[in-house]
Amino acid sequence: MRFTWLIITIVSAILLIGNYFLSTADRMEGWDQNIQLSGSDSDSISFEIIDSILQTSIRDAVIPGAVVLVNRDGKTIYERAFGYAQLYAFGKKPLTAPELMTSQHRFDLASLTKVFATTFGIMLLYEQHKIDLELPAYRYLPEFRSQSKDSITIRHLLTHTAGLHPWRPIYYHAKTPAESRRYITHLPLKYPVGAGRHYSDLGFMLLGYIIEELSGVSIDSFLSENLYQPLSLEYTSFNPDPNGPPFAATSHGNPFEKKMVFEDDFGYDCDEDPTSFTGWRNYVLKGEVNDGNAYYAHQGEAGHAGLFSTAQELKILLDLLLNQGQYRGKRILSDKTIKAFIKKDRFGHGLGWAMSPDAIPVKNLPAGSFGHTGFTGTFVVGIPKYHLSVIILTNRQNLDVNSDGTYNSLTGLRMAVTETILDLVARQ
Structure with missing residues (x-):
């Protein structure tokens, strides 16, 4: 007692x-x-x-x-x-x-997309020897090549150390995934490459494009075929089917993002004319991705946001990592790949996964723990x-x-x- x-x-x-x-x-x-x-x-x-x-x-x-x-x-x-x-x-x-x-409710996972979709996608390509973490990103996205970006590797993108802007309102400049890709790949850097960790949605958008470039299909199709279906996950997807378990409601439109663009003192340093975009949603979002860049500029499917799932299905994906790449006798990844990704770098984080107490503020969290x-x-x-x-x-x-x-x-x-x-x- x-x-x-x-x-x-x-x-x-x-x-x-x-x-x-x-x-x-x-x-x-x-x-x-x-x-x-x-x-x-x-x-x-x-x-x-x-x-x-x-x-x-x-x-x-x-x-x-x-x-x-x-x-x-x-x-x-x-x-x-x-x-x-x-x-x-x-x-x-x-x-x-x-x-x-x-x-049974399905949730908009927001940035959990970065790990349960994009990081897993890169792990699968790494396992298949289709991607090298130390090679420059432009080897997989030729249009990304420039003097200032030539040294950016896949590892830099996974660890948020590529020097990219943390966030930009892509939908002010692009309406389709192809237009978004052109805009992001030509955007100048904000920080020196490798000099510090600056959490960036843009880096994971680029990783999403790389998955699609190397696989020849959409990120959703690639993950469905190589990860979700083999694990019998029915409700983990982008642009989820409305026929299925119900959705937990999220925001009332995009009030936070609108403030990011309209108010300079909100901390996001946007130089766009805020009135030049008029597509703001004016309803409660339910089964529709909250993130503006995923919804307005990527049609709901992007490397940084857009994935939906349930607690039960996320449990299976975490079990896969905790069980050295196997789930109920079915091997999806090697233990070597998992150890390569869930390993602290000099900033205290893994590849995709957060591992530092700054990002997982839990006292006495055992070494090797990871989250997002x-x-x-x-x-x-x-x-x-x-x-x-x-x-x-x-x-x-x-x-x-x-x-x-x-x-x-x-x-x-x-x-x-x-x-x-x-x-x-x-x-x-």
């Missing part, structure tokens, strides 16, 4: 520090009682703490809903859906009958030491932006859940 209260106290402190307790005016009630548990009585106590963390976050309007899944040794030891898949209509108008979240976050409210972490994966999928954007134009931070929530699980596993 003393241990339980200690954990509750620690969790409460984490949530308070993360500025999670917001106005009670927007509090919500109710959550789905879909739950799967296994383990001893002490396990159940810890799982109840996880329940409490999520329920508190929903009641205090941090998130409208979530699916949390914990997998260990290839078995799901905890899976639960909380709150609502959609709470508000466009303009933050409360729904009279909000849709409850279930563990997504702007829509998604998060995964794989922990090889315990053969453990934690998946937290939320639809935070359906609450709409705050008065300052930002969405609620989920750092405290992710820390609290993951650290509680780690504490449980370490005590077994």
Whole structure:
């Protein structure tokens, strides 16, 4: 009992520090009682703490809903859906009958696309000896060649060290994937190549083009044939089929991106005439990618964003990495390839995967752990030491932006859940 209260106290402190307790005016009630548990009585106590963390976050309007899944040794030891898949209509108008979240809901993965699509795609090409991580990117994208970019390698793109702009509103300059490719490949660099890590959507757009160039098909088709179908993943795809499990709703149009372009002091340094693009969406997005560059400029399919999936199917992809490239006896990748990609560089990260505490703010995270976050409210972490994966999928954007134009931070929530699980596993 003393241990339980200690954990509750620690969790409460984490949530308070993360500025999670917001106005009670927007509090919500109710959550789905879909739950799967296994383990001893002490396990159940810890799982109840996880329940409490999520329920508190929903009641205090941090998130409208979530699916949390914990997998260990290839078995799901905890899976639960909380709150609502959609709470508000466009303009933050409360729904009279909000849709409850279930563990089957599909989520817009946002930047988890970078790892569950693009990084896996490069791993497959590497495995097939079709790509060399140390060769210049222009060897695969000839139009990328220029004096300032000749030294940029595939490794630079995977590690966000190519010196590219972090973000640009591509849709102000391009309407199709081909036009986007021309614009990005000719864009000047923002930083010296290799001098620092500057997280870049553009780098992963380029990697997406390279996958398509080398495979001769779209990134979605390549991954479907070589990864998703062999693993029997039915609901992991770009431009998802509306016939299937329901979708968790995301943003009310693109208010955050619009602010990025229209307001210079928002921190994105855009020199485009903000009024020259008039295609902003004015409805709640559901089954349609939130990211503007993926939607407006790449028709929903890009190397940096656009993938949809479920918690159960992400679990399988993480299991593949934790099990040295095999899943249920089927080998997709070699252990050598996985070790080459999930290995810290001088900036503390892997290839595609984040491995530094700066990007995965979880205390006492064991060495070799890897993960990633997504702007829509998604998060995964794989922990090889315990053969453990934690998946937290939320639809935070359906609450709409705050008065300052930002969405609620989920750092405290992710820390609290993951650290509680780690504490449980370490005590077994």
